[in-house]
Amino acid sequence: MRVIDLNTVTDAVRALLLDCAFCAGPDLKTKIKEALQKEESPLGKDVLNQIIENQEIALREQIPLCQDTGQVVVFLEVGGEVAFTGDIEAAINAGVRQAYMEGYLRKSVVNCPLIRNNTGDNTPAIIHTRITTGDKLKITVVPKGGGAENMSAVKMFTPAAGEEGIVSFVIDTVRAAGGKACPPLIIGVGIGGNLEKAPLLAKEALIRDLDDESPLPHVRALEERLLAAVNATGIGPMGYGGTVTALAVKVNTYPCHIASLPVAVNLQCHVARHKSMIL
Numbered sequence: 001m002r003v004i005d006l007n008t009v010t011d012a013v014r015a016l017l018l019d020c021a022f023c024a025g026p027d028l029k030t031k032i033k034e035a036l037q038k039e040e041s042p043l044g045k046d047v048l049n050q051i052i053e054n055q056e057i058a059l060r061e062q063i064p065l066c067q068d069t070g071q072v073v074v075f076l077e078v079g080g081e082v083a084f085t086g087d088i089e090a091a092i093n094a095g096v097r098q099a100y101m102e103g104y105l106r107k108s109v110v111n112c113p114l115i116r117n118n119t120g121d122n123t124p125a126i127i128h129t130r131i132t133t134g135d136k137l138k139i140t141v142v143p144k145g146g147g148a149e150n151m152s153a154v155k156m157f158t159p160a161a162g163e164e165g166i167v168s169f170v171i172d173t174v175r176a177a178g179g180k181a182c183p184p185l186i187i188g189v190g191i192g193g194n195l196e197k198a199p200l201l202a203k204e205a206l207i208r209d210l211d212d213e214s215p216l217p218h219v220r221a222l223e224e225r226l227l228a229a230v231n232a233t234g235i236g237p238m239g240y241g242g243t244v245t246a247l248a249v250k251v252n253t254y255p256c257h258i259a260s261l262p263v264a265v266n267l268q269c270h271v272a273r274h275k276s277m278i279l
């Protein structure tokens with residue numbers, strides 16, 4: 001059994017979150033530059049150029065990519081041979097607290113959805129834990145802004161809806177979001193599982209590398225179909241009209257009940273912050 005010092009976990013979460021806030025991922029930077037070549041609208045091109053300039057300024061001056069620095073989602077993959085000597089969720093929240101205080105990042109979490117007092121340090125994070133094999137701990141942080149998250153959706157279809165129903169739901173969700181989700185988007189689609197599993201699949205789809213393609217041919221075909229349909233909406237960068245409404249659509253699937261076809265659409269705006277570390 002390998003014992004991981006929880007101070008290491010706190011330090012990792014802090015470092016990942018500061019990196020996320022200021023530094024766009026290399027795959028995102030490449031996709032935005034590719035989008036600039038593809039975009040046909042002059043206004044859309046102007047927005048994409050501003051996004052590139054914003055990425056450069058954020059990195060150079062160590063200021064956030066966006067004023068909404070998000071609520072933190074954490075995915076933990078814990079090897080079965082790993083042990084902790086204390087409370088790992090407390091260690092993660094300590095890392096969140098340190099990053100948001102030290103980085104002067106906006107604190108965006110309220111204590112209760114009804115009373116709505118700010119917790120003051122952006123805690124608690126939303127933590128998803130999966131037990132795997134081996135003696136490693138993988139930590140992925142996903143600070144998620146409210147704009148794109150608010151425009152996301154989940155629906156419990158029956159199987160009769162089929163692929164046509166799924167495509168219509170995704171397109172309706174993107175159309176309803178318009179510019180509010182700050183496109184160009186990355187769209188995570190979760191299909192299958194049940195009421196709680198489908199949104200989790202959609203969120204996990206958002207942390208796939210932007211060049212990653214589903215290894216399942218029928219799912220890959222759906223990803224391509226959805227991306228073409230979303231870009232045909234004409235919403236464009238930041239909703240000003242154009243040919244690039246989404247940079248990528250990622251579809252994750254899971255077995256489900258014979259009577260069900262759960263579908264979740266998690267919209268991710270163009271800042272697309274997520275970073276991982278293996279301890």
Ligand code: SF4
Binds near residue numbers: 145181
């Ligand atoms: S949706 Fe994204 S880009 Fe838009 S305000 Fe929120 S975090 Fe910022």
